[in-house]
Amino acid sequence: MLFGLLFALAAGLMWGLVFVAPVMLPGYAPAQLTVGRYLAFGLIALPLGLALDRRPLRELQAADWWEAARLSLVGNFLYYLCLSAAIQRAGAPLPTMIIGTLPVVIAVCANHRNRVRDGHLPWRKLAPSLALIAAGLACVNREELRALQAQAGDPRRYAEGAGLAVLAVACWTWYPIRNADWLRAHADRSPRAWATAQGMVTLPMALAGALLLTLVHLAAPGTLTQAGQAFPLGDRPLAYVGLMLAVGLCSSWLGTLCWNEASQRLPTSLSGQLIVFETLAALAYAFAWTGRQPSPLTLAGVALLVAGVAWALRIRPKRTPP
Template sequence: MFTGIAFALAAGTLWGLVFIAPLLLPDYPAALLSVGRYLAFGLIALPLAWLDRRELAHLTRTDWREALQLSLIGNVLYYLFLASAIQRTGGPLPTMLIGTLPVVIAISANLFNHQRDGHLPWGKLLPPLAVILAGIACVNQVELAALALQPGIDMARYGSGAIMALLAVACWTWYPIRNGNWLRAHPQRKPRGWATAQGLATLPLALLGYAGFWLYSSLATPGFAMPLGPTPGKFMLMMLGVALLASWLGTLCWNEASQRLPTSLAGQLIVFETLAALTFAYLLRGQWPGGLSVAGIGLLLAGVLWAMRVRPEKPAPARVRQ
């Protein structure tokens, strides 16, 4: 349990990096950021695949289809929606909605995955989830109040960003449940090899997406400097850094956590990603969080610690009819 929580903390910290990349590259379309990140992830996975070649050789065609599906929804589409939301609304609203993932995943796992994980009693689960949600609300109340003071907000663009953030939440509600189920159904498989397999599955998707965006850009925005945009050095450095740290290493840490923890508990620990994203955002702004933000962070941590004390009740074995 302790090792699984430590891996979840590491994954959340690394995943927090993805929230600042769209802010550091505001001139780049979200689609290019998504395919660029996962093209770099796929290229990084190639030499790693040689190290994991024996593990990868055990994967069946069904396993590779699963890796492709997980990569498409949990990687490419998720980051496309998230980067679009951040660029349309700024950091606060996407952070608020992504921060609800611990609640959304725990409830979804309890509704649809309890036969595998056991059932977390609602009476014990809802109070810590309410504390987590209250903490998220406190932190984002401050952020949204600051955003409301900024002049010239395009509400249509802001609304479309909110929809994009909700789509990102949907993608990442599905991904950890599906990924965790596969890992615990295949305990003989190594999480590192599965992370590399997803990287390899992402590569053809990213190549097709990059080529498609290049063609679209040449027709719709011919002034945009393809293939690497207006600041190629910064773009390549950011994509490689996010791909190595967030995509591969973060996925590896999350796979290690998913193999050790019930899905409903692992879902709550995604709150670490929200905390990391907020920390990086404050560092990027060069300011300390205010009192309400600190209170919200405290509630988030308290809710997670409380939720970790809830243990699943395994389903009773089915009775055999006489």
């Protein structure tokens, strides 16, 4: 249990980096960030797999590789595409706080689905947690909308960002539940090898994405890049390549590895709630990068979010007979 908590904490700290990457590279399209990140993930995972996990990777069957591909498509590509687009449209704090509902969303979804394997959390005891998180989101949304109006921003872009963040929540609700299913069903397999396998199947997807982006750019120049910006590396190629490699190594490979270790040790309803570490890390990184001081209302929203997850963590699952 202790090691599971520590692995979840490490995963959250590394995953928080993906929220600040679109802010650090504002001139790059979400598709460029997504393809760049997972191209780096695949290029890093391939030599690591050959060097460290050759034997356990050979033991994977065709069904296992197909499951890794589906997990990578939804939990990697679609999730990060929606997330990076949401951040560029609405700023980092709002999408971060919407993603912050994942701990309870995953717990609610897994609560019924995995009640026999992991135990059942009484709905009556979960209600205060859900109410606290809803109040926290209301605080942050109101503060961010005020800031948007003061800057004469576009409310439509703000709404689009919120909608894309909700789609990202849907993707990453499905991913950890299915990922935990495989890990719990294969408790004798290496979580590191499973993280490497997901990176290896991501590589051909990223290459296909890069080819698609190239065709779009050739057919309609300027669709993916701003005026005068070079394609595909943009006007800050060293920053783009360096950040994609850092995110590919830390957030994708190491983050997935740590999350797999946590998922193999903890019930899904509990490990899902520990994604709060990602939310808090992302908020801290975003405010540090932009140099903004969080307002009292934003801090109150964060406190309510943490209180809601802390409340949920106190609930002990009840065993359900098969």
